Amino acid sequence: MSVPGRQVTTPPLGDWLKDDPDIEVVKSRAEQRTVILRRIDLWSALKVSLALYLSMFAVILAGAVLLWFGARSAGLIGNIETLIEDLGFADNGTFQLKGPEILKMAAVIGPILVVLGSLVTVAGVAVFNAMARVFGGVEVTVSDGD
Numbered sequence: 001m002s003v004p005g006r007q008v009t010t011p012p013l014g015d016w017l018k019d020d021p022d023i024e025v026v027k028s029r030a031e032q033r034t035v036i037l038r039r040i041d042l043w044s045a046l047k048v049s050l051a052l053y054l055s056m057f058a059v060i061l062a063g064a065v066l067l068w069f070g071a072r073s074a075g076l077i078g079n080i081e082t083l084i085e086d087l088g089f090a091d092n093g094t095f096q097l098k099g100p101e102i103l104k105m106a107a108v109i110g111p112i113l114v115v116l117g118s119l120v121t122v123a124g125v126a127v128f129n130a131m132a133r134v135f136g137g138v139e140v141t142v143s144d145g146d
Contacts, residue, residue, distance in 0.1 A: 030143045038137035040125045049121035053114040061106060068099050 071077050077097055084095050132138070 032141055032143040035140050035142055036137045037140060038132045039129050042122055042125055042129075045125040046118055046122050049118040050114070053117045057110045057114050061110060064106065065103065068102075072099065 068077075077099075081095050081097055084090055085092050089095070
């Protein structure tokens, strides 16, 4: 690129990263748009809520199992059993927390709560759709950039 009255030299290796003074950069403003959310698909809400609640159930169940094993190995479960017996809620040596039974109950009750939570979410989305039809939806402003 040659400019009249100006000598152009080849920049050393690596200078190609620097800004060229001959090129004018026009900075544009960030564009803003307003979007109105009027309807959420019930099938999409069901799929997303099932995935969310199922993953939450798996994480909570895995965490509870790890906490149980940690508490059992640290002797905390035995201390809790002794405390309950000392407080008079059970005879001495008769109260015992049973981990496998607790895990089975959590494995049965958890998926039921997942399905119920998803159905409640879908019902909430249906109420949102009805209210958006009456009141016009939710207005959201979206912009690209700073």
